[in-house]
Amino acid sequence: MLFSSLLRQIVKRGALTVVSANGRIREFGDGRGVRVTVRLHDKSVGTEMAFNPYLKLGEAFMDGRLTIDPPATIYEFLDILTANLGTRFAGPIFEVYGALRRAKRRIDQRNPIGRAQKNVAHHYDLDGGIYDLFLDADKQYSCAYFAQADMTLEEAQTAKKRHIAAKLRIEPGMRVLDIGCGWGGMALTLAEETGAEVVGVTLSHEQHKVACRRAEERGLTGRVDFRLQDYRALTENFDRIVSVGMFEHVGVGHHREYFNRVHDLLTDDGVALIHTIGRLDGPGSTNPWIAKYIFPGGYIPALSEITSAAELSGVWMTDVEVLRLHYAETLREWRRRFIEKRDTAAHIYDDRFCRMWEFYLAGSETSFRNEGMAVFQLQLARNIATLPLTRDYMIEDERALNAAAHGARQLRASD
Numbered sequence: 318m319l320f321s322s323l324l325r326q327i328v329k330r331g332a333l334t335v336v337s338a339n340g341r342i343r344e345f346g347d348g349r350g351v352r353v354t355v356r357l358h359d360k361s362v363g364t365e366m367a368f369n370p371y372l373k374l375g376e377a378f379m380d381g382r383l384t385i386d387p388p389a390t391i392y393e394f395l396d397i398l399t400a401n402l403g404t405r406f407a408g409p410i411f412e413v414y415g416a417l418r419r420a421k422r423r424i425d426q427r428n429p430i431g432r433a434q435k436n437v438a439h440h441y442d443l444d445g446g447i448y449d450l451f452l453d454a455d456k457q458y459s460c461a462y463f464a465q466a467d468m469t470l471e472e473a474q475t476a477k478k479r480h481i482a483a484k485l486r487i488e489p490g491m492r493v494l495d496i497g498c499g500w501g502g503m504a505l506t507l508a509e510e511t512g513a514e515v516v517g518v519t520l521s522h523e524q525h526k527v528a529c530r531r532a533e534e535r536g537l538t539g540r541v542d543f544r545l546q547d548y549r550a551l552t553e554n555f556d557r558i559v560s561v562g563m564f565e566h567v568g569v570g571h572h573r574e575y576f577n578r579v580h581d582l583l584t585d586d587g588v589a590l591i592h593t594i595g596r597l598d599g600p601g602s603t604n605p606w607i608a609k610y611i612f613p614g615g616y617i618p619a620l621s622e623i624t625s626a627a628e629l630s631g632v633w634m635t636d637v638e639v640l641r642l643h644y645a646e647t648l649r650e651w652r653r654r655f656i657e658k659r660d661t662a663a664h665i666y667d668d669r670f671c672r673m674w675e676f677y678l679a680g681s682e683t684s685f686r687n688e689g690m691a692v693f694q695l696q697l698a699r700n701i702a703t704l705p706l707t708r709d710y711m712i713e714d715e716r717a718l719n720a721a722a723h724g725a726r727q728l729r730a731s732d
Contacts, residue, residue, distance in 0.1 A: 320363035323370065327407055331397040337363065346397070353393045354386035370407060375606035375680070379673045391672075392652065392679035399687035404598040418602035422616065423570040425608065443523070446665050447674075448500075451654040456500040456527070459562035459592065460644040460692045470650045473643075478506045479722075481559060483715035484590050484636065484696050486704060487511040491556040494518070494582060496548045497563025501528030501541070508540045510718055513557070518546045549574070554584050564593035564623075566615050569600075572626035579697065580630045588704065589632070589697040594644065595620055598689040604680075611677050620693060627697060635704060636696035644692050645685035652678040 321343050324335065328345040332352040335343050338360050357363050362382045365373045377383035378391055385391055406412045418425075452458055453471045461473035462480045481503070487493060489512030495504045498517030501524075508515050519525050528543040558579055567575045579589050596619040603616050620637075627634055655662065655678060662671050684690045698704060 318363075319367035320357075323367050323407060327401050328397060329401055331401065333394070333397055351389065351393065353389040353397060355394055356384045356386065358382050358384065369605075371411070372605040372609065375610070375673075375676050378676050379610075379669055381669075381672070390656075390679070391676055392682065395676075395679050395683045396687070399683040403687060404689045415602060418605070419600065422602050423568075425603070425614070427568065427570060427614075444665050447662060450658040450662055451651045451678075455502040455506075457502050458499055460594070460640060461647040461650075462640065463643055463646050470647070470654075473647070474502075475506075475722075478503055479510070479715055479718040481561065481590050481592060481694070482507060482511060482718060483711045483713075484694065485557045485559060485588055486710065486714060487513050487557055490514065492516070492554075493557040493559065494548075494551070494553075494555040496558060496560035497566070498524070498528060498543060499562070500524050501531050501543060503559060503561055504528070504541050504543070505531060505535060505537060507559070508537050509535070510722065513540075515541045516551075516553075516555070517541065517543045518548050518551070519543070520545070520547060548582075549578055551578075551582055553582070554587070555582055556584050556587050558583060558587065558589035559592075560589070561592040562594075564591055565617055566612065568614055569616050569618065569622060572618070572622060573629060576627045576630035576632060576697075580632045580699065583632070583699050586700050586703045587698070588635075591623075591693075591695045591697065593618070593623070593693055593695075595623065595639075595691055595693040596689060597639075597691050607677070607680075610673055617690065623693065623695065627695070632697040632699055633701050634695060635698045635701070636694075636708065638694040640692040640694065642685060644690070645682050648678055648682035648685065652682060 321335065324333070324345045329347065331346040331350050332348050333345040334352060334354040335345070336354065336356045337343070338357050359382055362373075362377050366377060366383075374383070385394055406415055448456060448458065453474045455471070455474060457474040457477065460477065461470060462477035463473045464476045464480070468476065485493075487507060491511075491513045493504075493507055493513045493515045495507070495515060495517040498504050498519050501517060504515040504517040507513050517528060519528070522545065525543055525545040532538050532541045532543060564575065579591075583589060594617050596617055598619070600619045600622055601617070603612070608615070624634060652675070655674060659671050662674065696704075704710070
């Protein structure tokens with residue numbers, strides 16, 4: 318009854334049916350759109366979700382206590398909820414709950430060097446076979462860039478790397494640092510396509526192992542140096558710094574520390590490009606289900622929180638771009654691929670893991686479509702005069718990178 322009351326307050330649009338454990342059927346919304354039928358399989362699950370929906374809804378789905386009748390999926394259910402709520406909380410009591418979570422977020426997001434590695438291992442040291450099920454061949458685990466609507470995921474991830482490279486204006490022989498290099502795709506691409514010498518750092522043992530192997534296979538071990546190291550431990554200087562999808566793991570209490578290190582690691586005419594998920598509606602707190610099961614210690618920052626920390630570090634913010642629905646499209650493709658390979662994922666782990674991962678991908682996609690999440694690309698420089706005065710060079714360099722890659726493919730095809 319409590320859960321029904323909560324849904325009655327939230328769901329004004331859409332067609333939602335909830336079947337309780339005793340078989341009682343309740344309907345919510347205006348009946349428009351595809352009907353989504355949710356089944357609750359024990360008497361207590363509704364009460365638990367009513368008191369703590371931001372944690373318990375995901376747990377109920379993971380445990381099979383809440384299911385969705387086909388052909389609808391958990392995505393359609395979350396889409397109804399988030400489309401109705403937008404950036405609002407589910408009610409006044411949950412606004413208080415959100416305020417309390419914001420008040421203690423510096424504790425939750427405290428990420429000193431040792432704890433940061435543990436938090437990274439929680440997500441990135443999973444069996445690598447899981448990521449192979451849904452990522453592109455280059456294992457890009459961040460927002461793709463759909464420069465054209467009909468791009469494949471592989472094409473859009475390649476476009477993302479060149480879009481970023483163009484903003485960095487890398488010249489052959491420059492030393493580039495990749496903070497949070499993942500499985501090495503960005504670092505390897507920069508070395509191959511710009512002639513840079515790249516150092517990539519990660520805290521994930523699994524990612525480090527894969528990145529080193531890939532560098533060796535592509536004959537780049539002399540130009541790409543992958544290290545299992547915290548960026549805060551580096552003492553060298555770099556002409557360029559790139560960081561893609563790592564800032565979300567820094568934590569709000571470490572933002573100033575992060576930008577101070579970026580400043581200190583750059584040469585006097587150095588440039589950095591930070592690519593991060595961000596909030597369009599102001600500072601908040603990490604969803605408790607995400608914090609518990611997916612990204613412990615993580616936080617999606619508002620632009621105001623990023624800029625306030627960067628301004629105090631001595632680097633100039635020279636360009637900002639907001640990528641709006643690119644990540645939603647990326648996540649839709651990841652979710653589609655994961656569902657296609659679900660049986661393989663269940664063999665690697667189990668059905669509960671698969672439900673957890675599907676909830677994570679579906680919830681993340683709806684957050685970009687309905688809840689004010691976006692991606693920020695921030696260009697930073699130590700010297701205000703380092704880069705050209707207009708953005709034209711970004712477009713020109715991006716086209717040049719694409720043309721060079723196209724020419725190289727034609728040359729290989731003719732051999």
